[in-house]
Amino acid sequence: MKRRNRSTWLGQRRKRLAGQARLFPLLLLAFFFLPVLVVLGQAFLRDQAWPELLAFLRSRQFQKVLVFSTGEAFWSACFSLALALPGAYFFGRYRFPGKRLLRSVLVLPFMLPGILVVLAMVVFYGQNGVFNSWLAALFPGQNRSFTGLYGFWGIVLTHVFYNFAFCLRMLGERWERISPQLEEASATLGAGRFTTWWRVILPLLAPTIGYLGALVFLYSFLSFTVVLVLGGYLYQTFEVLIYIEYNHKLRFNQASMLAAVQMIILAAILTFQRWTQRLSDRQNGTVSPLPPWQPKKQPVGAFFFLIYLTGSFFFFFLPLLFVLIRSFKERGQPEGLWTLTNYQDLLGTGFRFAVGSDLWTVVGTSLVLALTVGLVTTILAYLLARQRRLLPWGKLDLWFQLPMGVSFLTFAFGLLRLAGRSLPPVLLIIWAQIFLAFPLVYSLLRTARREGGEDYLAAAQTLGASGWELFWTVEFPLMRKALASAFAYGVALSLGDLSAVLVLGQGKVITLSVAVYRLIGHYHFPQAVALGTLFILLAVLLFALVEQGNRRFWSAERGEGSR
Amino acid sequence: MKEDFLQIDVTKGYPEFQLEVQLTVAEGEFFSLVGPSGCGKTTLLRLISGLTRPDQGRIILNDRDLTALTVWERKIGFVFQDYALFPHLTVGGNIEYGLKIQRLPGSQRQERIKKMLALFELEELVDRRVQELSGGERQRVALARALAPEPFLLLLDEPFAALDYGLRRRLRRELKELQTKLGFTAIFVTHQQEEALSLSDRLAVMAAGRILQVGTAAEVYSNPVHPFVATFLGDANLIPCTVQSGPEGLTVHPQGGKSLLLPSAPGRVCGSYLLMLRPEDLFLTTDAPVFTGEIRTAEYIGYGFSAEVEVGGGLILKLLTGKENPLLPGERVGLAFRPQAAKVIPDGAHHLAN
Numbered sequence: 001m002k003r004r005n006r007s008t009w010l011g012q013r014r015k016r017l018a019g020q021a022r023l024f025p026l027l028l029l030a031f032f033f034l035p036v037l038v039v040l041g042q043a044f045l046r047d048q049a050w051p052e053l054l055a056f057l058r059s060r061q062f063q064k065v066l067v068f069s070t071g072e073a074f075w076s077a078c079f080s081l082a083l084a085l086p087g088a089y090f091f092g093r094y095r096f097p098g099k100r101l102l103r104s105v106l107v108l109p110f111m112l113p114g115i116l117v118v119l120a121m122v123v124f125y126g127q128n129g130v131f132n133s134w135l136a137a138l139f140p141g142q143n144r145s146f147t148g149l150y151g152f153w154g155i156v157l158t159h160v161f162y163n164f165a166f167c168l169r170m171l172g173e174r175w176e177r178i179s180p181q182l183e184e185a186s187a188t189l190g191a192g193r194f195t196t197w198w199r200v201i202l203p204l205l206a207p208t209i210g211y212l213g214a215l216v217f218l219y220s221f222l223s224f225t226v227v228l229v230l231g232g233y234l235y236q237t238f239e240v241l242i243y244i245e246y247n248h249k250l251r252f253n254q255a256s257m258l259a260a261v262q263m264i265i266l267a268a269i270l271t272f273q274r275w276t277q278r279l280s281d282r283q284n285g286t287v288s289p290l291p292p293w294q295p296k297k298q299p300v301g302a303f304f305f306l307i308y309l310t311g312s313f314f315f316f317f318l319p320l321l322f323v324l325i326r327s328f329k330e331r332g333q334p335e336g337l338w339t340l341t342n343y344q345d346l347l348g349t350g351f352r353f354a355v356g357s358d359l360w361t362v363v364g365t366s367l368v369l370a371l372t373v374g375l376v377t378t379i380l381a382y383l384l385a386r387q388r389r390l391l392p393w394g395k396l397d398l399w400f401q402l403p404m405g406v407s408f409l410t411f412a413f414g415l416l417r418l419a420g421r422s423l424p425p426v427l428l429i430i431w432a433q434i435f436l437a438f439p440l441v442y443s444l445l446r447t448a449r450r451e452g453g454e455d456y457l458a459a460a461q462t463l464g465a466s467g468w469e470l471f472w473t474v475e476f477p478l479m480r481k482a483l484a485s486a487f488a489y490g491v492a493l494s495l496g497d498l499s500a501v502l503v504l505g506q507g508k509v510i511t512l513s514v515a516v517y518r519l520i521g522h523y524h525f526p527q528a529v530a531l532g533t534l535f536i537l538l539a540v541l542l543f544a545l546v547e548q549g550n551r552r553f554w555s556a557e558r559g560e561g562s563r
Numbered sequence: 564m565k566e567d568f569l570q571i572d573v574t575k576g577y578p579e580f581q582l583e584v585q586l587t588v589a590e591g592e593f594f595s596l597v598g599p600s601g602c603g604k605t606t607l608l609r610l611i612s613g614l615t616r617p618d619q620g621r622i623i624l625n626d627r628d629l630t631a632l633t634v635w636e637r638k639i640g641f642v643f644q645d646y647a648l649f650p651h652l653t654v655g656g657n658i659e660y661g662l663k664i665q666r667l668p669g670s671q672r673q674e675r676i677k678k679m680l681a682l683f684e685l686e687e688l689v690d691r692r693v694q695e696l697s698g699g700e701r702q703r704v705a706l707a708r709a710l711a712p713e714p715f716l717l718l719l720d721e722p723f724a725a726l727d728y729g730l731r732r733r734l735r736r737e738l739k740e741l742q743t744k745l746g747f748t749a750i751f752v753t754h755q756q757e758e759a760l761s762l763s764d765r766l767a768v769m770a771a772g773r774i775l776q777v778g779t780a781a782e783v784y785s786n787p788v789h790p791f792v793a794t795f796l797g798d799a800n801l802i803p804c805t806v807q808s809g810p811e812g813l814t815v816h817p818q819g820g821k822s823l824l825l826p827s828a829p830g831r832v833c834g835s836y837l838l839m840l841r842p843e844d845l846f847l848t849t850d851a852p853v854f855t856g857e858i859r860t861a862e863y864i865g866y867g868f869s870a871e872v873e874v875g876g877g878l879i880l881k882l883l884t885g886k887e888n889p890l891l892p893g894e895r896v897g898l899a900f901r902p903q904a905a906k907v908i909p910d911g912a913h914h915l916a917n
Contacts, residue, residue: 181647184614187634188641189661189712199660203651 025384029399032435035414036263036406042253042417043260053257061241062261069237072152072227073220076159077213083160084167084212087312090305091168092175094293103172104547106165109316111543112536113496114162114225115516116323119532121158121230122520123326124319125149150230158226163216165316174208174280175201180291207279214273218266222407224499225513229520238262239409239499246413247503259410266407320536327533332526342530354522357510359531366495366511369426373433374490378483380434381442385449401439408436412503425505432500437493441486448482488545495538512538565590565625568748569716573610573620582606582772588750589765590625593742595751597759598769599795604752605644607769608718611750612639624715635664640709640717644724646701648693654704655680655689661712679707682741698726702734710747717749723758735762756796760784768792786906793839793908800845800880802838806831806907813907819875820854825902836907842869842881844904847888852897854880861890872896 043049056062090096091103109117124130125146132145148154178201186196224239231240238258246255295302327343330336345351346359355362384400403411412432419428460474476483498513505514512535519528568590575582582603588594596604609615611622613634622629629637648657658679662672680686683703693701702722709717722738723731739762742749753759759766760780767777768791775789787793790801804817813825817838856874867885874880880898884890 179645179647181643181645182649184634185641185643185647185649185708186660186664187614188612188637188639189708190635190638190664191660192633192635195664199663200649200651204649 024387025400028380028384031431032400032403032438035411035418037414038418039256039259039410039414040263042256046253049257052253053261056254056257057261065236065238065241066265068152068235069221072155072159072223072235072237073217075156076163076220077216079156079160080163080167080216081171081209081213083164083312084171086304086308087168088171088175090293090308091172092178093180094291096293103169106169107547108165108540108543109162110166111492111496111546112162112320112539113492113498113513113516115229115496115498115513115520116532116535116539117158117162118226118229119516119520119528120319120323121149121154121161123322123525123529125154125157130318130322150232152235155223155227155230155235156220158230159216159220159223161316161319162226163219165312167212167216168312170212171205171208174205178204207276210276211273211280214269214276218269218273221266221269224409225517228498229517238265239407242407242409242413243499243503252417255413259407259413262407263410323529323532323536326526327529329526332529342526345527346530350524351519351527354524354527355510355515355518356507357515362510362512362515365509366513369429369433369509369511370491370494372430373437373494374487376430377434377437377441377490378445378487381438381445381486382479382483384442385445388446388449400442403435403439408432408497409499409503411435412500416504420504425509428504429500429509432504433494433497436497436500437490440493441490444486444489445479445482448479448486485546488542492539492542492546495535495542567623568592568625569611569750570621570623571607571611573607573617573622575606575610575615575617580772582610584772584774586767586774586777588748591746591748593739593749593751593762593764595753595759595763595766596769597753597756597766597796600754602769603772604754604769605720606772608641608720608750608752611716612641612718613637614641638712638715640712640714642702642705642709642717642719642722644721646705646722648701648704648708650693652693653689654685654691654693654696657693657704657708658685658711661708665712675711679711683707699730699734702726706738706741710745715748717747719749719751721752721754723753723755731758738762760796768795770795787839787908790837790839790908790910793906798842798881800838800840800842802840802878802880803910804836804838804907805834806836807833815905815907817853819856819878821852823853823902825905825907828907831907835910837910839906839908840880840900840904842883844900845880845882845898846900847882847884848897848899850897850899852899854898855895856880856898858890858892858894858896861892872898874898 043053091099112120122129126132126149127145127147129146129149135144135146138144149157182200182204183196186200191199221237222239223237224243227235227237227240228243231237233244236244238261242255242258242262245251245258293302293305326332328338328340330339330341332342352358357365412428415428415432419431423431456474456478457470460470465473495511496513497511498517501509501511501514502517505511510518512531516528516531516535519525519531566589567587569586569588571584571586571588573582573584580601580603584603584607596607598604606615610617611629613629613632613636617630620630624637624639629639649660652660655676658676659672662675667675676689680689683706685700685703685707688696688700688704693704696704705722719738723734726734735758751759751762763780765777765779766783767774768783768789769775770791776783776787776792778786783792784796787796787799790799793799793801802817802820804815806816807814808827808831811824812827813831814822815825815836815838816822854872854874856872859871859873859879861868861870867883868888868890870882870884870890872880872882882898890896
């Protein structure tokens with residue numbers, strides 16, 4: 001009798017837990033999507049909404065923004081992939097010394113805050129940048145210079161800077177998963193190198209190329225910081241236009257409509273991206289042992305690879321390096337003397353005047369915001385990932401990836417309408433940044449949970465561990481690196497965010513990104529590069545933390561070729 | 564039938580390993596390369612196919628020197644250990660691949676695909692993705708794909724390695740039937756002695772990059788010329804002995820046993836040798852045993868007993884007996900064998916060490 005009572009109680013408890021388990025993701029979704037629904041409601045559920053929408057779709061402004069956004073996103077995706085492909089070949093087909101380190105470093109540009117990338121590009125490729133000073137030295141008196149940074153191709157160049165390394169890494173990893181034996185099989189069936197590439201390798205890479213293309217297109221299409229600074233009023237993405245309509249012109253209806261139109265376009269891109277991702281996953285093999293790279297036996301290949309590495313270094317690391325160098329130069333000028341003045345000026349009134357706050361408040365605000373966002377996002381994402389194992393809910397996962405397809409500005413903007421009057425700006429920013437970081441952090445932790453540890457947990461349970469004891473003794477040590485990595489991503493995304501702070505901070509919350517943005521806006525370049533350098537160091541630190549966790553999930557086993 | 568259809572004389576050096584092979588394969592022959600992992604079997608297949616280049620030597624197939632040709636010019640089919648089926652193509656697409664590369668006209672191509680599908684009973688799977696196939700089905704697709712372009716020679720690199728025992732047995736029987744029916748020349752790599760013995764017209768036993776012996780399965784099993792061959796193909800007792808050659812035959816003085824007279828064997832002169840006895844060739848006797856000793860272990864193995872008997876000088880002999888002779892550890896027994904079953908082979912351990 002007693003036993004029956006106990007089992008009934010256990011059954012009820014289990015039901016209650018299952019109920020709670022379903023409630024949690026739904027609550028989370030509500031927090032994510034309510035602001036979006038507010039924007040959609042404002043766009044479509046009001047008088048004159050549809051006529052206005054149709055009129056907007058026919059307007060020159062819409063066409064101009066659409067043509068620009070699509071064009072720059074298309075070219076950014078094309079160039080990122082075209083530049084990544086040759087490097088991916090070396091990464092995907094050979095073992096060589098330093099490959100692991102090089103692969104790790106490739107994530108760095110992706111971790112950098114948008115405003116820092118813009119700063120680095122301005123310092124290096126800008127009108128008075130390093131690149132132009134080199135051109136002038138190379139061709140004295142010929143007045144040769146690169147003037148395109150503040151324009152269409154400058155924006156494309158910056159997006160390529162942002163995305164190329166990420167594409168290279170992902171493509172290289174995909175290539176590693178195409179067994180070299182497929183090429184051999186093709187050769188034994190009579191196919192030459194080009195035919196094999198065309199008929200076997202390219203079709204196998206195609207889904208990944210499509211996926212990455214869609215991803216870069218999406219990021220570039222949604223680009224805010226880069227276009228805001230480099231595009232001025234001449235070039236605008238939907239994001240920038242929404243920001244201008246709302247923040248400068250105070251036209252909420254117009255901004256809602258823009259956001260809604262953008263969401264429809266994004267849904268199409270996301271559908272394509274998801275399709276390519278499924279295709280790519282379906283063909284995913286295991287990593288095969290790769291042959292060592294032998295430069296002596298392949299001198300032509302070695303030559304091209306070295307050229308490629310040098311070119312990539314020039315393209316990526318020199319701009320960042322020159323931010324660092326110029327931060328120690330008088331007035332931030334290349335010909336200036338070495339000095340610490342730029343750093344000292346960060347504590348001065350000039351800084352306070354340009355930025356609107358003193359350095360310590362800016363750094364403190366940024367860190368508090370970033371740490372809070374990192375922590376809360378990691379906890380929420382981990383709880384969800386844990387439940388994902390217990391309660392398979394299939395397509396619900398897709399909804400948690402959807403924040404990627406909702407423009408961040410749209411969200412921030414909906415949030416402001418929803419809770420702008422009841423919550424302080426700092427809380428609004430935290431809410432928005434959790435939304436921003438969640439898809440990436442969740443997908444990282446979900447993969448970690450899937451790949452590691454169910455058997456260990458089961459083993460610990462058979463040995464009597466349960467509840468907190470199980471968590472602290474087995475689960476946490478196993479997940480520690482993934483959690484650290486997820487946390488670092490959350491912190492990095494928060495630190496790098498500019499749009500949410502601009503929209504939701506209402507000028508009262510000033511973070512490092514906002515400070516650099518304002519310093520650039522006020523042409524305080526010496527201080528901008530000094531602050532940028534501190535910012536880069538912070539990003540590198542976070543990157544190291546991410547890499548430590550990532551190694552387990554991204555690294556591939558390598559061994560000798562079979563005899 | 565051309566006896567020297569394929570002639571191989573190649574060397575290939577690796578830091579830890581040197582491959583040196585001279586070999587001839589006849590037309591229509593099913594030839595197996597057998598040896599332990601890492602002995603160079605796959606390297607030899609790769610050299611024949613052109614996937615690896617030799618340091619020196621030549622490979623001649625049907626009077627055509629292949630040495631300078633690329634892989635895709637050789638027209639040699641290859642079935643890989645894990646099949647290497649193209650994951651982006653269907654079963655039909657995989658079989659069609661080589662034919663497309665050959666630029667075979669559409670109608671002929673379809674005809675050939677149909678023939679292959681029928682031959683390998685794959686008709687119903689033609690539109691199936693290769694990831695959806697079972698191990699056996701994949702293996703059949705890999706064979707069909709390799710055979711569709713009608714190669715001069717088919718190379719098979721342990722194609723049954725990934726399959727379970729029952730399936731492996733069925734498929735190897737099917738493969739042999741197919742080869743007999745179609746008459747293609749095949750070189751088959753395996754490290755499984757049972758596979759090599761049951762499939763091959765002839766086989767070569769390899770170790771450390773060299774071929775130790777070539778012959779039919781029965782020849783190599785019964786008359787191993789090297790201790791490694793004796794122990795790799797089946798179980799063998801190798802008993803150190805001294806041999807004296809006389810007009811009536813070989814007088815053998817085995818360690819731990821009584822001297823005996825064996826028939827003369829070519830090349831066996833006075834000196835130290837190994838007496839090779841298969842466990843199944845030893846029998847229990849009380850009447851003039853060659854060896855006497857104590858049973859150390861005895862295992863019941865269904866159709867009889869497997870035992871280890873310690874004879875003089877600490878030597879352990881393996882023995883297989885039928886059910887009618889239950890064996891018990893500790894029991895003292897006498898062992899003898901038919902003279903024809905015993906082989907005197909040189910102690911060749913130093914050959915392998917080189």
